[in-house]
Amino acid sequence: xxxxxxxxxxxxxxxxxxxxxxxxxxxxxxxxxxxxxxxxxxxxxxxxxxxxxxxxxxxxxxxxxxxxxxxxxxxxxxxxxxxxxxxxxxxxxxxxxxxxxxxxxxxxxxxxxxxxxxxxxxxxxxxxxxxxxxxxxxxxxxxxxxxxxxxxxxxxxxxxxxxxxxxxxxxxxxxxxxxxxxxxxxxxxxxxxxxxxxxxxxxxxxxxxxxxxxxxxxxxxxxxxxxxxxxxxxxxxxxxxxxxxxxxxxxxxxxxxxxxxxxxxxxxxxxxxxxxxxxxxxxxxxxxxxxxxxxxxxxxxxxxxxxxxxxxxxxxxxxxxxxxxxxxxxxxxxxxxxxxxxxxxxxxxxxxxxxxxxxxxxxxxxxxxxxxxxxxxxxxxxxxxxxxxxxxxxxxxxxxxxxxxxxxxxxxxxxxxxxxxxxxxxxxxxxxxxxxxxxxxxxxxxxxxxxxxxxxxxxxxxxxxxxxxxxxxxxxxxxxxxxxxxxxxxxxxxxxxxxxxxxxxxxxxxxxxxxxxxxxxxxxxxxxxxxxxxxxxxxxxxxxxxxxxxxxxxxxxxxxxxxxxxxxxxxxxxxxxxxxxxxxxxxxxxxxxxxxxxxxxxxxxxxxxxxxxxxxxxx
Numbered sequence: 001x002x003x004x005x006x007x008x009x010x011x012x013x014x015x016x017x018x019x020x021x022x023x024x025x026x027x028x029x030x031x032x033x034x035x036x037x038x039x040x041x042x043x044x045x046x047x048x049x050x051x052x053x054x055x056x057x058x059x060x061x062x063x064x065x066x067x068x069x070x071x072x073x074x075x076x077x078x079x080x081x082x083x084x085x086x087x088x089x090x091x092x093x094x095x096x097x098x099x100x101x102x103x104x105x106x107x108x109x110x111x112x113x114x115x116x117x118x119x120x121x122x123x124x125x126x127x128x129x130x131x132x133x134x135x136x137x138x139x140x141x142x143x144x145x146x147x148x149x150x151x152x153x154x155x156x157x158x159x160x161x162x163x164x165x166x167x168x169x170x171x172x173x174x175x176x177x178x179x180x181x182x183x184x185x186x187x188x189x190x191x192x193x194x195x196x197x198x199x200x201x202x203x204x205x206x207x208x209x210x211x212x213x214x215x216x217x218x219x220x221x222x223x224x225x226x227x228x229x230x231x232x233x234x235x236x237x238x239x240x241x242x243x244x245x246x247x248x249x250x251x252x253x254x255x256x257x258x259x260x261x262x263x264x265x266x267x268x269x270x271x272x273x274x275x276x277x278x279x280x281x282x283x284x285x286x287x288x289x290x291x292x293x294x295x296x297x298x299x300x301x302x303x304x305x306x307x308x309x310x311x312x313x314x315x316x317x318x319x320x321x322x323x324x325x326x327x328x329x330x331x332x333x334x335x336x337x338x339x340x341x342x343x344x345x346x347x348x349x350x351x352x353x354x355x356x357x358x359x360x361x362x363x364x365x366x367x368x369x370x371x372x373x374x375x376x377x378x379x380x381x382x383x384x385x386x387x388x389x390x391x392x393x394x395x396x397x398x399x400x401x402x403x404x405x406x407x408x409x410x411x412x413x414x415x416x417x418x419x420x421x422x423x424x425x426x427x428x429x430x431x432x433x434x435x436x437x438x439x440x441x442x443x444x445x446x447x448x449x450x451x452x453x454x455x456x457x458x459x460x461x462x463x464x465x466x467x468x469x470x471x472x473x474x475x476x477x478x479x480x481x482x483x484x485x486x487x488x489x490x491x492x493x494x495x496x497x498x499x500x501x502x503x504x505x506x507x508x509x510x511x512x513x514x515x516x517x518x519x520x521x522x523x524x525x526x527x528x529x530x531x532x533x534x535x536x537x538x539x540x541x542x543x544x545x546x547x548x549x550x551x552x553x554x555x556x557x558x559x560x561x562x563x564x565x566x567x568x569x570x571x572x573x574x575x576x577x578x579x580x581x582x583x584x585x586x587x588x589x590x591x592x593x594x595x596x597x598x599x600x601x602x603x604x605x606x607x608x609x610x611x612x613x614x615x616x617x618x619x
Contacts, residue, residue, distance in 0.1 A: 011134050013340045020332045023339065024156045031113045035106050039161050042099035045092045047168040103161065111154040115146045117342060126346050126433070127413040132373065135344070137215045142341035144211075144218065145334040153338055156331040159324050166321040187289075188311065188318065191282040195275050196322030202271040203330045210264040211334070217260070220253045275319075286311045352432050356424045360389035361439060361525055361556065363410065368419035370405055379405040381579050383419075387558070389525075392549065394567040395560040396597065397576035403560045406576065407530050410558075412436055441519035445531040447511040451496040451503065458491075458517045468492065471521055477551050478517035479544065483510055516548060527557040545569075564601050573597065 015023070028035050122130075122139060129135055145152035227233050228246055237243060290311070365385040371378045380402045387393050387410075395403050408414045409421060412428055420427045428436060450457055458474055459466040472491040475484060487493045487504065494500040506514060519527055529548075545559065549569055559570060567573050568587050575583040575590070575597045583590055583597050590597040 011138055011340060011344060012336065013343065014333075014336055015339055017329060017332045020156065020335045020339070021160060024153065024160060024335065027114060027153070028110055028157060031110045032106050035103075035110070038099060038103060038106070039164065041095060042103055042161065043164040043168055045096040045099065046165045104158075107154050107157045108148065110157065111146055111148060114153055114338070118142055118146055118338070121342055121344075125344075127408075128415070129346060136219060138337070138341045138344065140215045140219050140222075141212075141334075141337035144215075145338040150327070150331075152331060152334040156328065156335050159328045159331055163321065163324050163328065166317050166324060169317040170321060187285045188282060191278055191285075192318040192322055194278055195319050196325070198274045199271055199323050199327075200325075200329065202267050203327065206264050206267050207330055207333055209267075210260045211330075214257065214260055217253065217257050221250075221257065224250045224253060349432055351430065353426065353430050355431055355435050355439070356426070358424070359525060360424075362389050362424055363387045364422040364425075365409075366420050366422065368409065368416050368421060370409055370414060370417045377579070378417075379579050380409065383581055385574060385581065385584070387556070389556055390554050391556060391572065392570040393556075393558045394564075394570040394573040395558060395576065396562065396564060396567060396573060396600070398562055398600075401562075401576035402579040403562075403576055404530060405579070407442075407528060407558070407560055411440055411442060411528065439524055440526050440528055441522040441524035442528040442530065443512070443515040443519045447515040449495050449506060449511055449514065451494070451498040451500070453492045453494055454487075454504075454514070455491045457495055457514060458521050460518060460522070471517070474517040474520040475514070477520055478513045479547070480510065480513050480517060483513075513544075516544075520551065525555055527552050527555055528560075529558065530560045531562070564604055567601070575600075 025036065118139075125135075146154075148154050150158060224246070228237070228250065237246065363386070365383045368380065368383040369378050370380045383406070395406060397403050405414070409416055412421075412433060415429060420429075422428070423431070423436075423439075453463075454475070455466050455468045455471040456463060458471040468491060472484065475481070475491060483506075484490050494503045496505060497503040516529075519529075529545075546569065549557065559567075570587070572584065572586060573590055574581055577596060583593065583595050585593070591601065592598075
């Protein structure tokens with residue numbers, strides 16, 4: 001196997017038709033062990049039905065000719081032949097019907113299993129990998145390769161089956177026709193090969209000029225489909241009058257797809273015209289040779305009928321076989337897309353060590369810098385910071401200051417570009433990611449709700465591993481008690497209307513409380529709140545932060561916000577600006593310093609003074 005050239009994609013691998021054929025047969029045996037035998041049965045019965053009556057037709061004509069020369073006609077042999085042939089065909093037809101009705105379903109089933117493989121791969125990929133445009137294109141092409149019908153992996157399964165039948169048919173017809181005239185085989189083979197060469201050329205151009213070029217377009221279409229139909233976008237679309245703009249944008253993308261699709265249709269129209277033209281030449285040659293044989297060698301009518309039928313069968317079968325190879329090549333290239341994605345490997349986690357067995361985790365950033373792929377500027381520069389176990393750290397700064405990048409590095413959603421992050425003195429890259437993730441209970445600004453019961457949305461575990469009682473307790477602690485009381489099914493209420501018609505949609509504030517409940521349920525030693533209160537007003541934010549801080553007890557906690565309601569009860573505050581830590585200290589120290597933090601706090605102070613006064617009155 002080999003890598004494709006740099007212009008196409010360094011991550012793309014060409015495995016070749018033979019290896020892909022073995023791979024596909026391996027998948028068939030893996031997911032449907034009996035299916036290869038089922039395919040062999042279909043090859044045998046399908047081939048028999050294809051040429052059975054061609055041979056029987058000759059014998060029928062021979063018997064009729066023979067009986068025509070006798071005064072007394074005896075058609076018993078003819079009747080016996082027809083009865084036996086009919087029985088054989090009925091049996092073959094019955095078996096072939098069963099195979100035909102089932103085999104497609106079995107191929108689809110295998111494809112569904114391969115779709116599961118693809119989804120499993122996506123779910124297991126590193127977070128930062130999913131932001132790589134090359135990976136996104138590769139994932140999109142892998143998705144298209146599992147789309148079904150005659151394309152991709154399912155198309156390759158069907159082609160393996162079809163090629164098997166064509167090989168058997170050609171073997172039978174070839175051995176018979178060659179006894180008549182080898183020149184007939186030569187002519188039919190040359191014509192079919194010419195059709196194949198043009199077909200192969202069309203397939204190659206279609207893949208390179210259409211299929212590969214459409215991957216980014218498919219991603220655009222999928223995004224626009226989601227954005228225009230997702231309920232979360234509905235308010236903005238209507239209130240900002242975006243309908244016309246979105247329709248124009250979608251029309252532009254669909255025109256882009258239509259242009260490439262039209263190009264594909266033109267390619268195949270030329271192929272069809274060439275195939276039909278050369279097919280006429282082939283039929284003329286066959287009739288010429290057979291007519292000559294009748295006149296020159298006194299060929300019987302029965303043999304004329306036999307060789308005419310076999311010639312037609314051989315020509316169409318060889319053409320189908322060669323075209324199948326051409327289509328097989330395209331399907332193999334699409335299977336390359338699937339395998340390239342499945343075989344893509346994250347950086348190996350070598351020489352890993354176990355997490356420290358302790359309740360106290362201290363994190364230290366040492367000369368840490370991070371640059372996003374393709375970016376010229378660092379998102380975070382030369383950060384040195386220690387976050388001690390059991391402490392509260394507030395991370396503040398304006399949007400784009402580097403706060404979220406800092407958190408993603410801490411959570412190891414990204415790995416540092418320079419420097420190192422230490423956990424109790426050990427570089428966090430030495431730990432297995434999945435084990436390291438256990439340390440954190442994050443709450444992000446954008447809260448994703450799944451179409452599961454509320455209890456499972458809080459536990460983030462399957463039903464068998466969800467403690468419903470604990471989930472309810474966490475929901476109440478997070479401030480969702482009143483919401484639960486309003487629901488007839490309480491904590492087991494289904495969320496969203498995607499799967500369940502009676503599912504419940506949550507407001508922005510309720511979603512963020514749900515996320516807080518998730519963090520409480522996970523009961524991890526480090527809590528991370530990445531601007532989860534953006535949907536709340538200043539008073540609600542202040543109240544929620546203060547109550548949540550009391551609930552988590554002696555756990556470590558990091559509060560990220562561009563608003564400063566969380567800073568006063570934190571042990572230390574770090575302020576970012578343009579990717580750099582510009583200030584660090586306690587709330588009082590930074591106010592006394594009179595720098596960037598003090599300026600931001602004083603601007604926002606009126607809201608927190610009013611909020612604190614209202615909170616005291618309510619409390």
